[in-house]
Amino acid sequence: MSLARTFIDVRPLRTSPVFRRLLIGRTVSVLGGFMTLVTVMYQVWDMTHSPVWSGAVGLAQALPLVCVGLFAGSWVDRGDRRRIFLVATVGQAVCALLLAVQGFTGGVPVAGVLALVAAGSCFGAVGGPAAGVFVPRLLPKEQVAAGLALNHASGQVMMLLGPALGGLFLGWFGIGLCYLLDALSFGLAFYGAFGLPALPPEGEPSRAGLHGVLDGLRFLAGHRVVRGALVTDLAATVLAMPVSLFPLINAERFDGNPRTLGLFMSAVAVGGMTATALSGSVTRLGRPGLVMLCGAGTWGAALAVFGLTTSPWLGFALLMAAGAADALSVVSRGTIVQTRTPDALLGRVTAAEQIVGQAGPHLGNLRGGLVAGWTSGPTALITGGLLCVLAVTWVGTGTPELRDGRVTPDEA
Structure with a gap:
């Protein structure tokens, strides 16, 4: 190549x-x-x-x-x-x-x-x-x-x-x-x-009001690939979102140094930018489901290991790896939604994807804060990361169409 x-x-x-x-x-x-x-x-x-x-x-x-x-x-x-x-x-x-x-x-x-x-x-x-x-x-x-x-x-x-x-x-x-x-x-x-x-819209236009919304939800519930993509994203964000835990981890492990905290916040973004800049071979692969599952699983695993580390430099590297994996997962999720959804339903499915993308991180930060309050910051990170890996494995195992990428836009 x-x-x-x-x-x-x-x-x-x-x-x-x-x-x-x-x-x-x-x-x-x-x-x-x-x-x-x-x-x-x-x-x-x-x-x-x-x-x-x-x-x-x-x-x-x-x-x-x-x-x-x-x-x-x-x-x-x-x-x-x-x-x-x-x-x-x-x-x-x-x-x-x-x-x-x-x-x-x-x-x-x-x-x-x-x-x-x-x-x-x-x-x-x-x-x-x-x-x-x-x-x-x-x-x-x-x-x-x-x-x-x-x-x-x-x-x-x-x-x-x-x-x-x-x-x-x-x-x-x-x-x-x-x-x-x-x-x-x-x-x-x-x-x-x-x-x-x-x-x-190409095809039959949406019904008005609640009927149209329910039609969109029925499509999401019945289309295994699109549903699997959104569930995978929810697993990654709700179970493993780390941002609300950074101040606590920084205080517990790294003496509350504000420069370390700032680098934690930047490392995820830098990893995401780097992966996106080098995404050519991935986007040409034509297997967005497999890339998304691997990316979401790597995100969870990297954050779990980050919860174990006491080295700031290793922590930065792990967060960059998590950000890179998340970026590839997000791009792949969008590819699945936009190529597997009939055009007549694409507005509703994109709206659902937007809600998942916005609400998931907020819920994930809330989950992390609650678990850390009951236990500790590292425990919240480790358990969240491992649960993310398990959830992604469950989705990938139960949805071979998503893993293998063998569906067409009209298949459910």
């Missing part, structure tokens, strides 16, 4: 100008979103000095995704996905612009700030499932995994740059400009999707 095939597959950038434009718009918008996240956290803390209100920021972002997501997916599967995405993008831009206005003028209570954050999250819960159909509709099937890897890579880079730039701009220009930059970033996302053709 040539060295060039090891690096991330950039064929979608060369062959699809539309995908290239979408990726640029998405990247800038994600950067603005991370800047806004830092800005909101800073503003809420500055207004209240309350950890409860600071925690409410995450709730304001996550709750609309869960409550609106499935119904939004049903709506997306009844209409033109391009138009729905454009409307949702305008809604997000307006919410960001209103945040900028209150940032410049002041006088809005903290509940009003969180209400604007929640409103923007509602529009995001609609735009996410709509955008979920773009890659499989714009790229040949053999390039879908590469397109998702490029999306994931750009998101991880912005995850590192966004908070840093947000902190710098906060210090230089204040909260109003940071929100305004986020509002402007949605303009590029809008431009990226504006030139798309109409993208109505």
